[in-house]
Structure formats: structure tokens, C-alpha cells
Amino acid sequence: MQGQSNQQAYDRGITIFSPDGRLYQVEYAREAVKRGTASVGLRTPDGVVLAANRQISSPLMERESVEKIHKADDHVGVASAGHVADARQLVDLARRRAQGEQLRYGQQIGVETLTRAVTDHIQEYTQTGGARPFGVALLVGGIDAGEPKLFETDPSGTDYEWKAAAIGGDRDTIQGYLEEHYREDLDVDGGIELAVSALSEPEDGVVNAEDVDVATITTEDESFHSVDTDHLESILAEIDETEEESDE
Amino acid sequence: MNNWTQPSTPQGNDDPSPYEPELGSLPDGSQGDDYGENVNSTGTTTIGITTDDGVVIATDMRASLGGRFVSNKDVQKVEQIHPTGALTLVGSVGGAQSFIRTLRAEVNLYESRRGEPMPIEALATLAGNFARGGPFRAINPILGGVDSEGSHVYSIDPAGGVMADDYTVTGSGMQLAYGLLENEYAEDLSLEEAGTVAARAIKSAVERDTGSGNGVFLAEVTDEGVDIQGHNDFDAVI
Numbered sequence: 001m002q003g004q005s006n007q008q009a010y011d012r013g014i015t016i017f018s019p020d021g022r023l024y025q026v027e028y029a030r031e032a033v034k035r036g037t038a039s040v041g042l043r044t045p046d047g048v049v050l051a052a053n054r055q056i057s058s059p060l061m062e063r064e065s066v067e068k069i070h071k072a073d074d075h076v077g078v079a080s081a082g083h084v085a086d087a088r089q090l091v092d093l094a095r096r097r098a099q100g101e102q103l104r105y106g107q108q109i110g111v112e113t114l115t116r117a118v119t120d121h122i123q124e125y126t127q128t129g130g131a132r133p134f135g136v137a138l139l140v141g142g143i144d145a146g147e148p149k150l151f152e153t154d155p156s157g158t159d160y161e162w163k164a165a166a167i168g169g170d171r172d173t174i175q176g177y178l179e180e181h182y183r184e185d186l187d188v189d190g191g192i193e194l195a196v197s198a199l200s201e202p203e204d205g206v207v208n209a210e211d212v213d214v215a216t217i218t219t220e221d222e223s224f225h226s227v228d229t230d231h232l233e234s235i236l237a238e239i240d241e242t243e244e245e246s247d248e
Numbered sequence: 249m250n251n252w253t254q255p256s257t258p259q260g261n262d263d264p265s266p267y268e269p270e271l272g273s274l275p276d277g278s279q280g281d282d283y284g285e286n287v288n289s290t291g292t293t294t295i296g297i298t299t300d301d302g303v304v305i306a307t308d309m310r311a312s313l314g315g316r317f318v319s320n321k322d323v324q325k326v327e328q329i330h331p332t333g334a335l336t337l338v339g340s341v342g343g344a345q346s347f348i349r350t351l352r353a354e355v356n357l358y359e360s361r362r363g364e365p366m367p368i369e370a371l372a373t374l375a376g377n378f379a380r381g382g383p384f385r386a387i388n389p390i391l392g393g394v395d396s397e398g399s400h401v402y403s404i405d406p407a408g409g410v411m412a413d414d415y416t417v418t419g420s421g422m423q424l425a426y427g428l429l430e431n432e433y434a435e436d437l438s439l440e441e442a443g444t445v446a447a448r449a450i451k452s453a454v455e456r457d458t459g460s461g462n463g464v465f466l467a468e469v470t471d472e473g474v475d476i477q478g479h480n481d482f483d484a485v486i
């Protein structure tokens with residue numbers, strides 16, 4: 001780390017490199033992502049699972065108003081971590097691009113093409129004077145020519161493709177859990193179970209069905225589905241049972 | 249160090265209009281309706297036929313002024329616009345040439361960005377959008393191509409109408425060519441047989457339509473690519 005006064009000269013504008021080649025504002029944006037609650041995405045042969053932690057700060061708050069998983073098009077969902085308002089702008093861009101593809105070519109947009117449109121937009125905000133980078137990371141999941149696909153975007157405008165990934169707070173812990181437990185032959189319910197278990201790993205495995213928002217995009221109908229709380233509770237009950245069995 | 253400038257919005261192209269090319273712009277269409285006798289048009293008969301092995305496209309070779317004066321006797325009216333797709337020039341020569349250049353650029357952009365060729369149906373939708381949104385008036389081309397879904401032929405009209413068919417004809421000699429095709433088209437034609445049928449249909453039109461004449465260009469489109477050959481003499485291909 002540079003001395004405090006030295007660093008200040010290079011972290012005011014995002015268009016200014018530090019002498020050691022860093023863009024401090026972009027790095028700060030990544031910190032903003034870490035301050036957000038986590039989201040998880042993973043691929044199964046039958047579809048993509050997106051899950052987000054949506055704990056609320058007060059019992060008086062309407063839980064549904066915490067939006068971290070969005071439908072971008074019939075066949076694409078987006079989960080976010082970081083600044084929710086920034087995420088909404090990017091989700092709206094993704095929605096417009098998805099419909100633009102229908103207008104222009106009469107076709108469903110590919111998940112990678114859509115992710116690239118979003119990351120191209122994010123990148124512009126790392127190179128434009130006076131602008132601020134997007135303080136959000138996204139998981140873009142969907143079906144592309146019958147195949148489940150999952151991509152991550154980060155505040156620099158880089159995209160990564162994953163089998164299973166976590167973004168946001170406690171990312172390292174959750175990613176470690178995914179690396180240990182992910183299997184490529186999971187079914188969709190198994191994927192939901194793994195995603196929710198991974199999200200709850202930093203809280204010692206304790207999670208309330210109401211505190212997670214889960215969606216799937218399945219290959220069978222190439223459609224986005226929100227997973228309702230009842231279904232989640234039944235899956236969580238299974239997790240508890242298997243844990244009790246293994247304890248015995 | 250504190251000289252903040254007014255925040256500016258990045259000038260990206262996040263939402264290109266689906267009715268316009270991404271590169272360049274549509275030509276200004278306000279030059280008036282002086283088409284007809286002063287503008288080279290292809291009069292023309294162009295044919296597209298699908299087979300299981302690919303698509304055959306056939307065109308005559310005449311350019312004319314208002315269908316009454318032959319302004320060129322050796323015109324190639326079918327051009328490759330896609331690794332496995334071709335488009336015919338029908339109507340205003342300038343409009344059709346500009347249309348072809350525009351679509352080629354779009355096809356190349358699509359493929360280089362996505363790493364896979366544009367599906368022919370997507371190309372047909374885009375061509376219809378441009379025909380409708382732009383001043384490529386007085387064009388009525390046929391798009392033929394092969395992709396993972398198989399063989400396709402579309403006719404595209406000046407108002408942007410896009411219609412898929414097993415075989416289709418556009419241009420001033422279309423009734424004459426259809427007359428022959430309605431008798432001789434069959435679903436199980438081979439690519440070679442379809443080429444012969446298409447050449448015969450062009451010959452029918454060339455004999456009686458003043459806007460069509462001077463020989464035939466044949467394009468064979470398969471999943472391997474596009475092969476275009478010109479013939480001044482029909483005997484070689486009938």
C-alpha cells in the first residue's frame with residue numbers, strides 16, 4: 001500500500017492510473033460489492049439456479065421489496081450483490097438488449113452475448129471522466145441453445161463463466177463451500193439445496209426460507225421461475241433431516 | 249487536483265436501433281420519386297429453390313432503364329452476403345447494392361462478436377427491418393441460405409415483408425417463371441435438378457419479359473459455402 005497522501009492523488013478519478021498500474025476507484029467498487037449480502041448461482045444439466053440472501057433489517061419492512069434476483073428475459077435471470085440501485089440500471093439495460101435482439105433478429109439473445117452487452121456498458125464507466133463505476137456484481141444465468149450457462153460480471157467490466165459462483169459478502173467462504181460440494185450431475189432441486197446451503201454456510205448453516213430468494217431457469221421450458229417459499233421450506237427440511245442423520 | 253468536470257455519460261451504443269445498420273447510417277431517402285426511366289433497375293427474374301442438400305438461386309443478367317432499354321448485358325444479380333447465404337438484386341441497382349453492403353457488414357459483425365454465423369432466419373428478419381426502415385425502396389430481393397436448421401428461401405418486399413417458402417420468384421418476369429416452376433418443382437429435387445429447373449424458369453422469363461435477358465447466373469448454397477457461376481448461353485445449364 002502506498003502512503004496515504006500519495007494514494008489520494010490517484011484515487012479521485014477513475015480515469016487515472018496509479019503509478020503501479022491500479023485503478024483505485026474500480027477496486028473500491030469491488031469493496032462495495034463485498035459489503036452487499038451474497039448471491040449464488042450454479043449450473044445443473046437441467047437448468048441454472050440463482051439464490052440470493054435477502055435478510056431484512058427490520059420486521060416492519062416488506063420482504064418482497066428487497067429485489068436481488070431479476071428476470072431479464074424469459075430465458076435469462078440475474079442475481080446481484082452490492083448496490084441494488086446500480087444493479088437495477090444494469091438489469092434494465094439487459095432487458096432492453098434482450099428485446100432489441102428479438103426486434104433486430106427475431107431471436108432469443110444468447111446468455112454470453114447479453115452478459116457482454118452488460119460488461120461493455122460497465123467498462124465504459126471505468127474510462128469516462130467524472131463517472132463512477134458500478135458498485136455491483138451480477139450473476140447472469142440462463143439457457144443458451146438448450147445449454148445452461150452462468151456468467152459473472154464485476155465492476156471492472158470483466159466477465160467470467162462459471163459452473164458455480166458466489167458474489168458479495170463472505171464470498172470466499174461460500175465459494176469454498178461450493179468448490180467442496182458442487183457436482184456436475186445435480187438435478188435442479190439438488191442445485192437449489194446446494195445454493196441455499198452455500199448461502200447459509202457463513203451463518204453456520206442456519207437459514208430461514210424467507211431469508212433467501214431463489215429462482216431457476218430450466219432447460220425443459222427455457223423459462224425463468226421464482227421458487228416459492230413453501231417449496232424452499234420443503235427442501236430446507238430435507239437438508240435438516242440429512243444433517244441429523246449424519247450426526248447420529 | 250480538485251478540478252472536477254461535469255459528469256458526462258459514456259457515449260456507448262448500448263441500444264442500437266433494430267431498424268438501422270449498426271455501422272454507418274441509412275441513406276437519405278428524400279431524393280424524390282424519380283425512379284423509373286433514369287435509374288438503372290434490374291427488371292429481372294430471380295428464383296430461389298430449397299432442397300435437402302442446399303439452396304439454388306438463379307437470376308437473369310440484364311439491367312435496364314424502365315424495362316425499355318438494355319443498359320447492361322452482363323450483370324451478376326446474386327451476391328454472397330453470408331458464409332452460407334446469398335441475396336439477389338431486384339429493382340433499383342443502387343438500392344440493392346447498398347442493401348448488400350449493409351447486410352454483409354452486419355453479418356460479419358454478428359459472427360465476429362459471437363463466434364458463430366448468423367442464423368438465416370435472423371438475417372431475414374434484419375433484412376426485412378432494413379427494407380422497412382430505410383430508403384432501399386424499390387427492391388424486392390430473395391434471400392437464400394443454409395444453417396443448422398436446414399435450407400431456407402425468403403422473399404423480401406420493399407415494405408419489409410419477409411416470407412419463407414420452399415421456392416419463390418421475384419422481379420418483372422415472375423409470372424412467367426412461376427408458370428414453369430408450378431409444373432416442375434418437386435419436394436425431392438436434388439441440388440443439381442433444382443439448378444436445371446431454375447435455369448429453365450429463367451429461360452421462360454427471358455424469352456418474353458423485356459426486363460429480363462442475356463443469360464443466367466446460378467448460385468449453389470450448401471453448408472460448405474456459396475458457388476456462383478454465370479452462363480451467357482442457356483444450353484450449358486438446361
